[in-house]
Amino acid sequence: MATAAFSFVLIFSVFTVASAICHPDDEQALLSFKSGITADPSAILSSWKPATDCCTWNGISCQAPNNRVNSISLYGQLDKSNSYLSGTISSSLSKLRFLDGIYFVNTRKLSGPFPGVLFHLPNLQFVYIENNTLSGPLPENLGNLTKLNALSLEGNRFSGSIPSSISKLTGLSQLKLGGNQFTGTVPDGIRRLKSLSLLALERNKLTGSIPDFFTSLPNLRIVRLSYNKFSGNIPASISSLAPQLAYLELGHNSLTGKIPDFLGNFRALDTLDLSWNGFSGTVPKSFGNLTKIFNLDLSHNKLTDPFPVMNVKGIESLDLSYNSFHLKQIPKWVSSSPIIYSLKLAKCGIQMKLDDWNPSETYFYDYIDLSENEITGSPVKLLNRTDYLVGFWASGNQLKFNLESLKFPATLKTLDLSRNLVYGKVPKGVTGLKSLNVSHNRLCGTLPPTKFPATSFVENACLCGPPLAPCKV
Ligand SMILES: *[C@@H]1O[C@H](CO)[C@@H](O)[C@H](O)[C@H]1NC(C)=O
Ligand SMILES: *[C@@H]1O[C@H](CO)[C@@H](O)[C@H](O)[C@H]1NC(C)=O
Ligand SMILES: *[C@@H]1O[C@H](CO)[C@@H](O)[C@H](O)[C@H]1NC(C)=O
Ligand SMILES: *[C@@H]1O[C@H](CO)[C@@H](O)[C@H](O)[C@H]1NC(C)=O
Numbered sequence: 460m461a462t463a464a465f466s467f468v469l470i471f472s473v474f475t476v477a478s479a480i481c482h483p484d485d486e487q488a489l490l491s492f493k494s495g496i497t498a499d500p501s502a503i504l505s506s507w508k509p510a511t512d513c514c515t516w517n518g519i520s521c522q523a524p525n526n527r528v529n530s531i532s533l534y535g536q537l538d539k540s541n542s543y544l545s546g547t548i549s550s551s552l553s554k555l556r557f558l559d560g561i562y563f564v565n566t567r568k569l570s571g572p573f574p575g576v577l578f579h580l581p582n583l584q585f586v587y588i589e590n591n592t593l594s595g596p597l598p599e600n601l602g603n604l605t606k607l608n609a610l611s612l613e614g615n616r617f618s619g620s621i622p623s624s625i626s627k628l629t630g631l632s633q634l635k636l637g638g639n640q641f642t643g644t645v646p647d648g649i650r651r652l653k654s655l656s657l658l659a660l661e662r663n664k665l666t667g668s669i670p671d672f673f674t675s676l677p678n679l680r681i682v683r684l685s686y687n688k689f690s691g692n693i694p695a696s697i698s699s700l701a702p703q704l705a706y707l708e709l710g711h712n713s714l715t716g717k718i719p720d721f722l723g724n725f726r727a728l729d730t731l732d733l734s735w736n737g738f739s740g741t742v743p744k745s746f747g748n749l750t751k752i753f754n755l756d757l758s759h760n761k762l763t764d765p766f767p768v769m770n771v772k773g774i775e776s777l778d779l780s781y782n783s784f785h786l787k788q789i790p791k792w793v794s795s796s797p798i799i800y801s802l803k804l805a806k807c808g809i810q811m812k813l814d815d816w817n818p819s820e821t822y823f824y825d826y827i828d829l830s831e832n833e834i835t836g837s838p839v840k841l842l843n844r845t846d847y848l849v850g851f852w853a854s855g856n857q858l859k860f861n862l863e864s865l866k867f868p869a870t871l872k873t874l875d876l877s878r879n880l881v882y883g884k885v886p887k888g889v890t891g892l893k894s895l896n897v898s899h900n901r902l903c904g905t906l907p908p909t910k911f912p913a914t915s916f917v918e919n920a921c922l923c924g925p926p927l928a929p930c931k932v
């Protein structure tokens with residue numbers, strides 16, 4: 460009897476909590492937001508119906524004790540082209556007095572200017588408006604959003620300079636403004652954001668030097684500044700991040716000078732991308748201490764020999780292409796990696812017979828680029844072992860083998876063997892590729908029907924048939 464009474468109380472109280480419906484202001488705010496959405500082809504907002512509990516709607520969460528809406532999380536699916544929301548971000552959201560998080564991620568077509576409503580949400584801490592089409596400048600008073608813990612406007616079309624008032628957002632642990640059209644320099648005031656662990660400004664049009672402010676940012680773990688127009692040297696203060704920095708991405712800028720020795724002290728470094736800059740001199744010997752590095756991209760610089768001996772056990776992805784290296788061999792620490800999936804050593808002065816290369820693991824390989832070296836022999840054995848290879852580039856070598864003996868992994872999309880000594884016929888197996896180049900070789904015979912242009916096949920011994928000249932009968 461007592462147990463039954465107890466259960467009754469329990470059930471009753473669960474019932475009261477579940478039945479507490481959302482606050483009318485919250486419901487109205489969200490329905491007004493919905494009416495600002497002009498297209499929702501994948502029905503992200505289909506559960507948002509008047510007179511139903513808005514706390515149960517897709518993407519909405521409410522918080523005790525008063526059951527007010529505290530976050531909106533609307534996610535589009537990147538792999539589905541019809542997964543988006545068109546429209547603007549309604550100012551009605553200001554009625555959500557208890558909102559602390561806004562997540563509009565991959566909704567792709569939310570447009571309009573910077574949503575001023577953010578200034579009217581006193582509890583807002585987390586803003587992730589990523590992969591949408593918001594545009595125009597950021598407001599000068601952005602710094603009023605002093606409660607923010609994370610601000611991401613990544614992947615929109617914002618332009619103009621990054622407002623200097625950003626220095627007032629001292630609670631930020633993440634600042635992500637990548638993939639917009641920001642111009643001007645990085646505000647020095649970012650040095651006041653002492654809690655930053657992630658600074659991502661990549662894929663913009665930022666200029667000037669990278670500020671020497673890193674001693675002030677002791678918690679940074681991820682720095683992404685690639686694809687901008689930064690010039691000057693790697694600032695010395697980055698050395699203070701040595702204990703914890705995991706990602707340093709400075710690729711595709713106009714940085715110059717030497718790679719500083721101190722980078723070798725970054726024991727936690729997982730990813731280092733210095734590609735497509737104007738770095739010169741040698742790679743510091745201290746790189747031998749980067750034992751945890753998984754991704755190293757130094758390609759497209761002016762770096763010279765000797766390349767240091769590395770002590771990394773499992774490199775995953777390496778690109779040293781297009782410098783002035785003469786490595787002679789594929790380094791042992793590369794061939795012995797049990798987890799490598801991408802190896803790019805184009806124009807690295809490698810002189811070897813490809814048949815002699817015996818990497819300890821080939822299972823994970825997706826990409827191999829050995830273009831513009833002095834490599835002889837045949838890739839037949841290698842491609843027989845790389846079952847999941849997606850791209851193989853080896854143009855500008857002296858590979859000499861019968862193309863008909865090459866096994867095409869089912870995953871292979873790109874094959875470039877141009878400017879070698881390849882002979883035999885072009886096999887039907889090439890038809891499944893997305894791109895092929897076997898020009899400038901010694902191939903002969905009728906081409907199988909393909910969609911590749913003539914430049915994929917020109918300058919061979921006696922290839923014929925479309926897209927080349929018809930075969931003589
Ligand atoms: C934004 O889109 C890009 C490109 O489609 C994608 O690589 C990235 O992961 C997306 N961002 C998020 C947060 O999903
Ligand atoms: C921003 O803050 C300033 C002073 O702190 C204040 O005068 C101004 O009204 C605020 N602007 C907005 C949009 O909240
Ligand atoms: C690696 O680090 C140790 C300890 O900090 C140091 O003594 C050594 O010189 C470093 N090695 C290189 C190649 O810089
Ligand atoms: C390709 O691999 C198979 C089985 O793994 C093996 O029997 C064959 O000899 C290999 N062929 C070449 C050319 O290495």
Ligand SMILES: *[C@@H]1O[C@H](CO)[C@@H](O)[C@H](O)[C@H]1NC(C)=O
Pocket residue numbers: 854877878895896897898899912914915
């Ligand atoms: C094939 O390679 C040659 C020489 O490397 C180049 O000139 C040509 O444009 C390439 N064609 C295609 C389709 O990639």
